[in-house]
Amino acid sequence: MTKIDKAHHPDCLLQALSTTTSDHCPLFLSLEEQFHHKKRFRFELFWTKLDGFLEAVEEGWTCDMEIVDPFHKLDILLRNTAKHLTAWGKRKVGNIKLQIAVAKLVILRFDYAQERRLLSVEERWLRCTLKKLILGLASLERTIARQRSQIRWLQVGDANTQLFHLVANGRKTKNFIPALSVNGQIITNQKGKEDAFFDSYSDLLGRDVAQDHTLDLEFLGIEAVDLSELDMPFMEEEIWKVVKDMPADRAPGLDGFIGIFF
Template structure:
């Protein structure tokens, strides 16, 4: 859904002066909340309309509103504000397959603290080459080794949560169907009970991870709505996405080029 009108302002920050119709703002916010819509973050611009005067009035009156389901299905969507060209309105460009998949980095998962063997895993991971004597290099090596070891340990202990839940539910379904036709054997009954306990445990871990990544603190872990958490986490990721970097007169948009530009700037502050 694309909204474009002088009354489609959600926040006071979307206009560069205090001449606001707050009643209309409240009504528009109520409409967005009532229909459970999400306002896509716009890269590149703050406002989308100007009255083209010397002391210009600027507002954001064009936006893209989507449902949570749409947002989850199009997690690579990125919205850009373009040049207004000969118009007083700035057109929007919505890319549905933006390539912004950075190299996977280490993330400490809070759910690891609930798993047996975590303390032992940390002790095994906190090692480095004794030949490294410089304290800063030694600390860097310890952190890197610990991150690599814990990432591998966590993957082995937890694995692909969604896939494991799907497999467990498939097996439970087959045992349910079998139970409708005959009495389950003791082994089948035990397996069905273990699978149900496994699904509960995996669902709890999934909620913990979603809560951590979404940074929503006002909901209890047990009451977590996974779709909501993933939507918020995805929104944060899109908002933090850097679409381009200007190096001198050149505009860099590819991922490798942006990494190289940041690396050179870090190594040489004069760049």
């Protein structure tokens, strides 16, 4: 056991592991500090192909009737739908990795039994069904990983699942900020990091103040441009055109809903 200064690092434990095939002893450092990634809602592309999807959306698309502000109401509707679809998706599909592992274990038992005796008709049917199930679940797992990876140049038929998972995990790790250094102080908790970012950007943006000087565009000979149409409200046709032109498998905002949902 390797000793460390417990007075300065009370939540750390440094211990030696076995040497195994080498004469060097690796050291394992464990920390009590846990970094929890906040789970975000992700609309899965395969949900639309499952039975009962529209019914699940209708059940989740609910809001308090007392809310009259349209923007607040839409936000509540999307939040409630996201929660309902997440729970519905878990019940509908379940744990894909666990199902594949269980199916492989049962098939392995049948393989062992087939070496000693002939399988019955029911056993052969179950073995064949489990193999088809594994193919379907593997394809579904590959689809989820492909959507997470966000690599546009990969073809649909590419079966390099390991690449998809590596890219998806890499993006998740890259987007996570474990700690910040502010004035020589290391900040690791979520609230402290949020405050540090807010204060930093507030200092960069500054505050709006009245200008003491301005430019005389007429004296400079610069013609004025009529920008009054920019103040006009968006037309319904313009909004629908933007929505329909969005990629079906990409989320334009932070709510997690992709283009195919709209």
